[in-house]
Amino acid sequence: xxxxxxxxxxxxxxxxxxxxxxxxxxxxxxxxxxxxxxxxxxxxxxxxxxxxxxxxxxxxxxxxxxxxxxxxxxxxxxxxxxxxxxxxxxxxxxxxxxxxxxxxxxxxxxxxxxxxxxxxxxxxxxxxxxxxxxxxxxxxxxxxxxxxxxxxxxxxxxxxxx
Numbered sequence: 001x002x003x004x005x006x007x008x009x010x011x012x013x014x015x016x017x018x019x020x021x022x023x024x025x026x027x028x029x030x031x032x033x034x035x036x037x038x039x040x041x042x043x044x045x046x047x048x049x050x051x052x053x054x055x056x057x058x059x060x061x062x063x064x065x066x067x068x069x070x071x072x073x074x075x076x077x078x079x080x081x082x083x084x085x086x087x088x089x090x091x092x093x094x095x096x097x098x099x100x101x102x103x104x105x106x107x108x109x110x111x112x113x114x115x116x117x118x119x120x121x122x123x124x125x126x127x128x129x130x131x132x133x134x135x136x137x138x139x140x141x142x143x144x145x146x147x148x149x150x151x152x153x154x155x156x157x158x159x160x161x162x
């Protein structure tokens with residue numbers, strides 16, 4: 001099945017929005033309290049969706065959009081991996097939310113004040129309150145961000161089709 005470049009970017013945008021929505025629904029359904037790293041990952045999914053929408057609107061710059069999506073996804077992998085480490089070794093790590101706020105916590109707080117139902121961080125980063133097939137939400141987020149990285153590389157190397 002052949003998809004146009006616009007359709008490929010559109011699917012990436014839908015995936016970013018869908019993952020954000022899934023996190024909100026699961027969190028509400030299971031009464032989970034998102035931590036600053038969870039909210040930051042939510043922001044990264046939305047940024048990927050925004051960049052993918054831009055790629056759909058301006059497909060002539062596909063390599064720029066692919067690079068930005070790939071870099072954002074790499075930041076997501078790093079964030080989710082750090083949260084996974086916090087979850088597996090809570091005693092060996094400094095819990096987020098204590099001490100001086102980090103840049104990530106400041107960004108999350110800024111968004112949380114403006115849209116609390118979507119971006120308010122109230123949980124602890126080391127909590128593993130939700131597991132599916134033995135993996136936490138942070139572990140699944142690594143998989144999803146890796147998927148975005150693969151898609152970004154694929155968009156980068158594919159021939160320029162409209």
